[in-house]
Amino acid sequence: MSPGDPMPDPSDLLEWYDRHARDLPWRVPPAARKAGVAPDPYRVWLSEIMLQQTTVAAVRDYFLKFTARWPTVTDLARAEDADVMAAWAGLGYYARARNLLKCARTVASEHQGRFPTDHATLLTLPGVGPYTAAAISAIAFDRPETVVDGNVERVMARLHDEHQPLPQSKPVLTRYAEALTPDTRPGDYAQAVMDLGATICTPRSPACGLCPWRSDCAAWDAGTAAELPKKSPKKRKPTRFGIAYLARRVDGAWLLERRPERGLLGGMLGWPGSDWGDAPFEAPPIRAEWKALPEDARHTFTHFHLRLSLRTALVPMDRTPERGEFIPAEAFSPDDLPTLMRKAHALASKG
């Protein structure tokens, strides 16, 4: 920070937030907050975990489903692993769901079912990193912590016309954000900066004409808002190949397998099959007359494309699988599977 740097007024943003705060299921609106309504730390924590690298639109229904089924952190702590993983299926980044349960059980057993209020203690919880610790402390407990997510990075890069690319610029953007964090209404302020980034100071075609901080924005002055923040170039994704075996028993049961805790889709149910690489091979998980499907399941993960070759078979009752276990038709729903495995199921059921 140096003299002459833009110094926007947090009050201007709070005033904007009072008029334009989005209506979100996990949010206590500013008027209610002023009237003394305190957020439920459980709901704040749950929403923040779900929102990691995930859009509000994708999270909304999952949040409602989870809070209806597990209204408190102790309810969640008592849940079966398989039930939570199934409820999370489709939302992605499944380590979050595993850590969600670990965290709920830690809060229940070591913190008397109440979330810690301070940043340092929150950081010790599974799945809670610097951003989420600050968000819970600020939003749930109205402490003056600085949240730095992708929105805040973008807003700060523009306010200061910072052209150094992310992630190298992260430390300086964090200092800019810290310098702005107010002692009054820090929880609303944290949500306000993120709302600004999500609705006005957007990645593409920002609506600078509507921005309460426009007159204090260096990128607005320079005409560079839309090209910030700069980011380091990304590598392109390779394509990997795999084989999956979808066995259906004559009584309708499906042969599924719980994936290892670590790694891609860790802890989720899936179809037995090969590893994913250049030239996969894997013997079938059960003796049967296997038929190759004409169409591969295609799916793109964060860092590679996958083409999954599918094999199907109808197997008699008296045969024991070498891998996985049969799940009865009435206990199976493709909604309990990660999206890739749903795609494979849809193709097998169609064919």
Next chain:
DNA sequence: GACTCGTGGGC
């Protein structure tokens, strides 16, 4: 610091 780790929507 560099990787790994999902998914759906927008352009």
Next chain:
DNA sequence: TGCCCAAGAGT
């Protein structure tokens, strides 16, 4: 179609 992006954390 292909790339970018989204309230990041763990290793």
